[in-house]
Amino acid sequence: MFFEGSEKKIELHMSRSAVSLRSLPKDFWQQALAEAGAEILSVLSNQHCDAYVLSESSLFVWERKLLLITCGNTRLVDAATYMITQLGTKFISSLSYQRKSEFLSYLQASRFEDDIEQLKGHIPGIAYRVGHLDNHHHYLFCSQPTQDRNSGASLLMYHIKGEVAEYLRSDKQSSEQIRCLLQLERLLPQFQFDDYLFKPCGYSVNGMFEDRFITIHITPQERSSYVSIETNLNFSQYPFNIFSELLKILSPSSWDIIGMNTQINNQDFPSHRRLASCNLQLNQLNEFNYNHYIQADSEILCAEVL
Amino acid sequence: MFFEGSEKKIELHMSRSAVSLRSLPKDFWQQALAEAGAEILSVLSNQHCDAYVLSESSLFVWERKLLLITCGNTRLVDAATYMITQLGTKFISSLSYQRKSEFLSYLQASRFEDDIEQLKGHIPGIAYRVGHLDNHHHYLFCSQPTQDRNSGASLLMYHIKGEVAEYLRSDKQSSEQIRCLLQLERLLPQFQFDDYLFKPCGYSVNGMFEDRFITIHITPQERSSYVSIETNLNFSQYPFNIFSELLKILSPSSWDIIGMNTQINNQDFPSHRRLASCNLQLNQLNEFNYNHYIQADSEILCAEVL
Numbered sequence: 001m002f003f004e005g006s007e008k009k010i011e012l013h014m015s016r017s018a019v020s021l022r023s024l025p026k027d028f029w030q031q032a033l034a035e036a037g038a039e040i041l042s043v044l045s046n047q048h049c050d051a052y053v054l055s056e057s058s059l060f061v062w063e064r065k066l067l068l069i070t071c072g073n074t075r076l077v078d079a080a081t082y083m084i085t086q087l088g089t090k091f092i093s094s095l096s097y098q099r100k101s102e103f104l105s106y107l108q109a110s111r112f113e114d115d116i117e118q119l120k121g122h123i124p125g126i127a128y129r130v131g132h133l134d135n136h137h138h139y140l141f142c143s144q145p146t147q148d149r150n151s152g153a154s155l156l157m158y159h160i161k162g163e164v165a166e167y168l169r170s171d172k173q174s175s176e177q178i179r180c181l182l183q184l185e186r187l188l189p190q191f192q193f194d195d196y197l198f199k200p201c202g203y204s205v206n207g208m209f210e211d212r213f214i215t216i217h218i219t220p221q222e223r224s225s226y227v228s229i230e231t232n233l234n235f236s237q238y239p240f241n242i243f244s245e246l247l248k249i250l251s252p253s254s255w256d257i258i259g260m261n262t263q264i265n266n267q268d269f270p271s272h273r274r275l276a277s278c279n280l281q282l283n284q285l286n287e288f289n290y291n292h293y294i295q296a297d298s299e300i301l302c303a304e305v306l
Numbered sequence: 307m308f309f310e311g312s313e314k315k316i317e318l319h320m321s322r323s324a325v326s327l328r329s330l331p332k333d334f335w336q337q338a339l340a341e342a343g344a345e346i347l348s349v350l351s352n353q354h355c356d357a358y359v360l361s362e363s364s365l366f367v368w369e370r371k372l373l374l375i376t377c378g379n380t381r382l383v384d385a386a387t388y389m390i391t392q393l394g395t396k397f398i399s400s401l402s403y404q405r406k407s408e409f410l411s412y413l414q415a416s417r418f419e420d421d422i423e424q425l426k427g428h429i430p431g432i433a434y435r436v437g438h439l440d441n442h443h444h445y446l447f448c449s450q451p452t453q454d455r456n457s458g459a460s461l462l463m464y465h466i467k468g469e470v471a472e473y474l475r476s477d478k479q480s481s482e483q484i485r486c487l488l489q490l491e492r493l494l495p496q497f498q499f500d501d502y503l504f505k506p507c508g509y510s511v512n513g514m515f516e517d518r519f520i521t522i523h524i525t526p527q528e529r530s531s532y533v534s535i536e537t538n539l540n541f542s543q544y545p546f547n548i549f550s551e552l553l554k555i556l557s558p559s560s561w562d563i564i565g566m567n568t569q570i571n572n573q574d575f576p577s578h579r580r581l582a583s584c585n586l587q588l589n590q591l592n593e594f595n596y597n598h599y600i601q602a603d604s605e606i607l608c609a610e611v612l
Contacts, residue, residue, distance in 0.1 A: 103440050106412045113612065128610065128611055128612060130609045133410065135441070136440060139612075159438060224438075224439055253438075274604045276605040276606075277606060298582060300582075301582050303436045303586045304434060305434055306422065306433040
């Protein structure tokens with residue numbers, strides 16, 4: 001019942017002289033995703049963006065920007081290499097590649113160091129690790145951007161507990177009920193959603209309103225549960241902290257908050273302690289902010305019989 | 307500069323009808339260790355025990371018990387298999403095998419699950435994992451013991467800091483100065499010590515007094531530093547908590563305390579918080595107590611440029 005929820009993520013900005021990414025045929029994305037070992041399950045479009053739910057996470061395509069997130073044992077670096085080659089490096093104004101430490105890294109097709117060697121063959125950049133090897137850590141690779149700033153925030157939750165977590169692990173689930181339990185319509189009333197319920201469990205949802213997006217991926221499996229939320233919401237426009245609300249609903253044992261040029265206020269978070277933090281100036285335009293939190297109470301571990 | 311300090315450990319008890327383990331020739335131990343990819347560097351003996359400093363950690367041999375600890379990329383399970391086969395399973399009254407989650411598990415020759423399959427081919431038992439896959443975790447395999455209880459305590463420290471840690475990473479070191487900085491003569495005045503200083507860094511010391519032992523292994527490398535201390539001391543016979551004293555000297559960011567049929571009091575520990583704990587009844591004779599602690603202050607992480 002193990003599934004590797006931890007994701008790899010690529011964000012790519014195109015120069016102003018490039019063609020619109022949205023004008024590329026669906027074939028292009030299908031071929032790129034095939035390189036990674038993923039496929040398109042569903043698409044939702046508005047005037048700004050095409051949002052794809054994938055067999056492993058999500059792809060968002062704006063005119064001059066794309067965000068591709070894949071989980072499991074996918075080879076995102078191969079999709080990135082395909083896209084870079086096809087689009088032409090001279091039209092790419094910035095590239096960032098991130099990889100979260102996996103639950104079972106030995107199952108992965110490559111290590112981050114291998115991925116970076118491959119990417120550096122096309123685009124120069126600097127690679128970092130934030131966090132100790134024996135704890136949650138994040139890998140980043142960033143080119144020197146010439147124009148656009150990245151922006152966005154991620155909430156990564158580990159070991160979710162409580163009623164909603166139990167429902168997500170149960171035999172009888174529906175997308176409608178999960179959407180209801182996550183309170184997405186209440187939290188983001190203007191958003192359109194497109195979701196997918198995996199068998200035997202697992203749930204992905206993309207949401208969009210104008211040029212804003214949110215994407216949530218839930219790997220509910222007991223003992224390796226993981227939920228990722230990625231968004232470019234403007235948090236100050238909401239009467240509550242969206243991340244706090246989702247933390248209360250899913251009740252993780254620990255969580256990471258990552259902001260790219262964004263600081264997420266933790267004052268409404270469930271009772272917690274911040275274990276570690278890092279502010280890293282990646283280049284002239286971009287700052288990476290990392291915070292690792294744990295629940296306030298000491299955890300009683302249950303031994304797993306193997 | 308990376309070295310895998312995390313260890314594998316085997317404890318084996320012989321039945322009362324078996325020959326004394328101490329009567330076995332040195333060849334036997336050399337051959338067993340060669341199976342694991344380790345060798346003997348030094349030996350210290352008293353009337354109870356032979357204590358070997360190894361190229362990767364330590365071996366203690368009593369008349370009816372042995373404790374073998376190996377680090378790096380050694381294949382301890384192969385040494386165990388050799389010993390079990392040579393000694394004869396009918397003379398083995400209990401076996402326990404432990405393995406700490408590694409910093410870089412993909413460099414290991416085998417996974418715990420593989421090791422257990424190999425051991426179960428010789429001796430039946432039950433295997434456990436204590437701790438989440440995305441955090442420090444410990445693997446255990448235990449046969450059903452017929453007579454002897456295990457006993458002992460481990461202190462495993464991660465990310466040591468301060469003057470002693472800096473000295474251990476420096477160009478100019480001596481065994482004498484390290485023994486002095488660790489205050490071993492003050493803490494354990496009755497003990498005899500046998501130590502080894504590795505190049506470019508790394509330090510091992512075995513200590514013995516009558517049938518009591520302590521073994522300390524230091525992997526000081528910055529960003530993956532690790533110190534393990536294993537002992538069968540009777541803590542109540544000392545005017546201070548030995549583990550507290552060593553924690554104050556080496557100042558780790560986090561540490562694990564493992565007691566086999568032993569509970570280590572944490573009241574003199576440096577300012578800390580207990581993140582997780584587990585009491586696991588392994589069988590009729592043995593209880594495994596695990597506690598994971600972190601320093602009280604939130605940690606500011608420095609990104610590592612790769």
